[in-house]
Structure formats: structure tokens, C-alpha cells
Amino acid sequence: MSPASAPDPASPIGNTAAIASGAALVRVEHLSKEFPAGSTGIIGGKKLSIKAVAGVNLEIAPGETIGLVGESGSGKSTLGRLILKLLEPTEGAVYFDGRDLSTLGRAELRALRRQMQLVFQDPYSSLNPRMRVRSIVGEGIEIHKLARGAEKERRIAELLAMVGMSADAMDRLPHEFSGGQRQRIGIARALAVNPRFLVLDEPVSALDVSIQAQIINLLQDLQEKLKLTYLFIAHDLRVVEHISNRVAIMYLGKLVEIASRDEIYLNPRHPYTRALLSAIPTIDTAHRPERIKLPGEMPSPMNPPAGCAFHPRCPYAKDVCSSVEPKLETGRGGHAVACHVFPAP
Template sequence: MSALAKPAPHAAPDPLLVVAGLRKYFPIRGGVLNRVQRHVHAVEDVSFTVNRGEVVGLVGESGSGKTTVGRTILRLETPTAGSVSFAGTDLGFLGRPQMRAMRKRMQIVFQDPYASLNPREKIRTVLAHALSVHDIVPAREREGRVVQLLEQVGLSADYLDRFPHEFSGGQRQRIGIARALAVEPDFIVADEPVSALDVSIQGQVINLLQDLKDALGLTMLFIAHDLAVVEHISDRVIVMYLGRIMEVAPTRTLYAAPNHPYTQALLSAVPQPDPDRRPQRTILTGDIPSPISPPSGCVFRTRCPQAIADCASIVPELRPVSPGQFSACIRTAP
């Protein structure tokens, strides 16, 4: 099992979430008897912690397994192996009633704000439903709480009786955030919450999440495929590729001195307003391999510009390369 991705030195050593040796395989069935023939290796031996009050960015290309990690943490998917502990409780040992109570403390903001809202329900009903399911406030107080939630995300009570299609994408995502906040959670998985939005709106939503994190003391796993998106909201960043963690580092360290070749390639593609700060562009050739039959050894070796012969046989573990920074590369890690 890989070493746990330790928190940055400045972060309080108070883990709210501990993920250890997480694996998630999806069976592929076929044939006359519909038997399992192969598996999709979506997540492979992933371990990390998230401290209370911390925002951890989880970044990688499409198909890297980051969304599956988020869904498995919340038990929307059942892990194949490994464990997820939240506030000292191993979620794998919880039955359905206990897990339902735990979901009040763990919420998700989905990528597609329109698909995650019932198109037949007014926003008043959407938010009140979240309050009633978990019995957050008495029925007579729910109207006031719904208005408060809307105002908390920058919307007004004038929107209560509108349907989802009457809002812009950014407004719908604000409603999705308000729904997640309705149950007063300790932890939020933000699953690519700005990827479906215009660039001009992305910054507004990220700033909103940052303000809510500061005001409410939220702990967050912020999933994105773009390193530029997580830079200003994350305390630490985890970089994933084909189901495995490639690098973990405090945000400033990662952007100033990326260690893993994959991180370096991703950062080289991030636009820089200052031409003098722009690193030499690293072009990754080929497509990300299939998670049905991932490469042997280091899964990144088939696209890595620094790959050597040993990369085909050695599975690199996360090893420390600087304070708080861990890299899974046999060439760059000491």
C-alpha cells in the first residue's frame, strides 16, 4: 500500500478524512452467461488525508479516476478494497441507517448543475426537501432557512418560485451549493463544480466556495481536471493519473517546483499572463491508456518524456522529495 499523503507542515494535524489503500474496479460482463470477463481499474491503491478546515484539490485528466474517488468516499460507490474513515469512523462498517446519518455530514456538489436538479421542482421545494429529509429545522422555520441559504450563495428570495431552467449555469451551480449547505455538512466533495461553466463565471463560483469555506469552516475535496482551477482555493493538491496518485504537495510548492513529470506537463499547459514565468511546454503524446488494461510498472510511462527501462517493471510508491511534497517517480524521487 502506498504511504499516506501527509498534510502540509502548516496544516493542523487533525485529519477529518483518511483514505487508505482505496481500490475501485468495475466489472465488465459478457458472453451467454453474462459472466465477469474483465475489470475497469478505476482507482488503484489511493491513500491520502484531508485535515479539518482544509481544501484539497484532486486533479487529473478525464479517466484518471478522481470522480470515482469522490463518489467512493461518499459511499455512492462501494470500494473494491481499502478503507475510508470519516471523523474516526470507518464507513465500511456502517449499515444503511448509520450511513444515512453520516451523509448529513458529507455532501457533494455535482459537475452538471442542471442534471442534478429536478426540473419539475421550484427552487423553494428543492432546498426545503433537503431540510425535511434530515429534519434540520422545524417545518414552520423552513421558509426562512431556504431564504437564508439562497442569500448565502448570492441569490435572493425573488428566485424561490422559479424552476431550474429559468436560471443561468452559474446560478444553478449556486443553488446546488446551497442544497449541499442545507444540511450543515462538515465535508463537501466538489466534483468539477466549475467545468461546465463559462470561464468568466468559474472565478465567481470558486470565490464563493472560498468565502463559504472561510465563513463556515468547511473541509473540502475539490475535484478538477485543470490545475489552474484549483490553485487559489486549495491548501494542497493531489495529482492523479489512470487511477493512481502521481504527486502530492502544498499548493505553493506544487506550482513553484513540480516534481513528477506528469505534474510538470500539466502545469506547462496552464496559461501564464507573465511570459517570463511560462515554463517550457511539455507535449504529452498519445492518449491516456485504457483502465481495463493499464500499463505495467508506472502507469504514466507510455506517455512520459523521461521514462527509462525500469519504469516498465517498477510500480513507484509515493516518497518524500521535500517537506510536505511526495512524488511517485523512480527518477525524480530520492
């Protein structure tokens, strides 16, 4: 992948100082989500549930990009949808610009949805194959009554130009475009209602490597131009390094480490973070880290282990790890870690 321009870690946009000042645009408190998964018996059996997200606390400052990383099944996409209130939490609360989303009425929430949008992972299934680009991008403009007639047409053409597409794309169907072009259309659709916050759910994972860099650069340019805030969900740490100000590591529904981009990549604390970083391919043989191979697979979210959820796979686990759940504690420079063996610095 070609390097995208990385954000300046010293920038006031989205750094830990902004969070400390209470300037969070998005705040998540003790957020949990369980999905019913049947029961152990036909009559009177124990009800089972999938613990997709468990007690997450997170803050995102205006203009910041937080990269949310973890294996498939760790709860990343569920957390993104909970923040957007596309799913109702089992416990906890989400605040957007200081407003508790659970207290908003239907009309208030609909108005607020303009400010929070989602870019999907799959550019093929996320676009209606029977709708032309004009309708796909203009749908949100119509729903929120932002423009009509010639003004709406002008706005659609402007949005397409903003994402690197020509106005003649308006009359074409999704199957006439490549994957990268489709994702640009998806981004234009998300921007149509002038949002402040985007959840980017693995927006480049389905694209070729050369196209990934183009989309990442586009997202960075749009963020600077439109003053956007991103939650960037991914499993590819190479991509996350290029776009993020801070990085949050998620394992089995819980955040196990949060720190600035440089801290995560230069001074990882949690053993899971270290294992993920060691798996990044590199051609630099002189500085190639030793690959940390984790035994087994991620435990089932229906029956998570006691204590630290990572302890059955952790090469450094101690007795306390199997019985006491570590808290996510914040150390120097806002570096937060949930680990008994390698606590926050």
C-alpha cells in the same frame, strides 16, 4: 479568469502539519474500485474489469481544501464518490472523523451523510427541472427533519442569501436561472444539512470564465464562514491554484504526486505534473514554460501498463519504469511523489 483570493499557505488550516498531527477529518486507506466490463469469451472467458481507482491513500485535514487534478478518465470523480460512500470500494477503507464508514449500519450512515455532501459538475442536469427551488433546497432539510413550516422557509431563504440569491427565487423553476445561478442553488442544497465536508466535482467547469471566479470566491467565503473542508476535483490547474491548500495529481486511478499548492506550482517533481503545468495558458511571454507534449493517450484502465502507468508517455522513462511500479514516497515538507526518475525531495 479573474484571480480569486488564494489561501494562505502558512495558515494552520489544512496544512501538512495538521495532517502529521493525526487531525485528519477524512482518511482513505488503500482504496480501490473495479467495475466489471464483461469477459473475453462467451463461455468461460476471462472476466474483464475497469480499474478506476487503484490503491489510493489520502488524508484531508479539517478546514483544508485539497485540489484533485488529472485528465478525464483518471478516476477523480470515482474517488470522490467512494469517499462519500456513494460507491462501494472493491478494496480499502474510508474513515470520516475516525469512523470507518464500512462498519456503519444504515441508520448510522444516514445520519453521517449530513456531514458529507456533493456539489455536482453540471448545474443543468443536477437540478430536477420539475421541482421549484424551495423543494430542491428544502429536500434535505425535510429528509433529516431539521426544520418544519415557517422555520424551514426561513432556513431556505437564509441559504439562498448565503449563496447570493434572493428569497423570491424559491418559487421559480431551474430553467429560469443562468448556469451560475443554478450552481449557487446546488451549493445551497449541499449546505442545507449543515455539512462539514464537501466534494466539489468540477463545480465550475461548465461555467463561463467570469462566472467561475465568482463561484470560487463564494466557495472560499463559505469555507471560512462555515469551517468547511473541501475535496475540489478539477482538470483546470488555474482554478485549483486559487482555491487549494494542497494539490493531489491523479493518473490512471493512482495518485502520483501530492504537495502543498506552492510546491506543486513552483517545484513539480513528477513528469505528468510538469506536463499539466506546462499546458496552462499564460500571457507572460517572458516566463512562459516550454510546452511538454505527451505522446499518445492515457492507457485503458482495463489493461494498465506494467510498472509505472505513465511510462509509455513519459519523456524521461528508464528501463526500471516499465517493470517496477514506483511507490508514493513522502519527502521534505510532506511532498510525496511516485517516480523512479524524480523521487520526492
